[in-house]
Amino acid sequence: MYRKFGKRTFDIFLAVTGLIILFPLFIFLTVLLWFHFSGRPFFLQARPGKNEKVFRLIKFRSMREASPRKLHITFIGHLLRKSSLDELPQLWNVLRGDMSLVGPRPLLTEYLTLYNTEQRKRHSVSPGITGLAQVNGRNAISWEDKFAFDLWYVQNQSFKLDFEILLLTVKRVFQCRGIVSPGEVGFEKFKGSGL
Incomplete structure (x- = not known):
C-alpha cells in the first residue's frame, strides 16, 4: 500500500512543507547565485x-568553467555542496x-548502457534526493557498494525505512561526510562492472 499510494503522498507533503519553510533561503540563494554565476543560478541536467x-534534474549551480574542458567548484559552490x-x-x-x-540517486544517462541486469533494477523505483547509499558513505564508497545499497532499498522500501533514511540524512548533512573537496568536480565515473 505504501509503495503504490503512501510514498507519493508522503513525498508531496514533505516537499511542500520544505519549500514553504525554506522559501526565504531558496530566494536568498537564487539571488546570490544569480550574481555569482552571471545570471545562471541553476544547473539542469x-x-x-x-x-x-x-x-531534467535541477540543482543550484556550484561549478564554473576554469577552461574549455575543465570545471571548477567555486568557494560558494563548495559550501553549497558541503551543506x-x-x-x-x-x-x-x-x-x-x-x-x-x-x-536511488539519479545518475548520468551515459551510465544506462553500462549497467548489468541487476544494476538496472535500481530504475524500477523513482530516484531520490537522498537514499540508502547516501547515508552509508555517499561519494566515499565504491560503485559496487552504492549499487548494493540501491538494490537492497528497491526490495525493502517501506515508510519506516524512508523515515529512518531521512533522519540519517539530516545527521550526515551536519557531519558533512562523503563530500567532494574544494576544486574537485566529483568522484570517479562509473565505467561498468563487467558482470
Missing part, C-alpha cells in the same frame, strides 16, 4: 528516472513526480 524515463543546499531545488522535481524524497 538530463537524468534517468523510474523505468529509465529521462527527466547539501545545492540539492534544495530538487524538491520541485519531487512535486513534479520526477523524483521521490528517498530512493
Whole structure:
C-alpha cells in the first residue's frame, strides 16, 4: 500500500512543507547565485528516472568553467555542496513526480548502457534526493557498494525505512561526510562492472 499510494503522498507533503519553510533561503540563494554565476543560478541536467524515463534534474549551480574542458567548484559552490543546499531545488522535481524524497540517486544517462541486469533494477523505483547509499558513505564508497545499497532499498522500501533514511540524512548533512573537496568536480565515473 505504501509503495503504490503512501510514498507519493508522503513525498508531496514533505516537499511542500520544505519549500514553504525554506522559501526565504531558496530566494536568498537564487539571488546570490544569480550574481555569482552571471545570471545562471541553476544547473539542469538530463537524468534517468523510474523505468529509465529521462527527466531534467535541477540543482543550484556550484561549478564554473576554469577552461574549455575543465570545471571548477567555486568557494560558494563548495559550501553549497558541503551543506547539501545545492540539492534544495530538487524538491520541485519531487512535486513534479520526477523524483521521490528517498530512493536511488539519479545518475548520468551515459551510465544506462553500462549497467548489468541487476544494476538496472535500481530504475524500477523513482530516484531520490537522498537514499540508502547516501547515508552509508555517499561519494566515499565504491560503485559496487552504492549499487548494493540501491538494490537492497528497491526490495525493502517501506515508510519506516524512508523515515529512518531521512533522519540519517539530516545527521550526515551536519557531519558533512562523503563530500567532494574544494576544486574537485566529483568522484570517479562509473565505467561498468563487467558482470
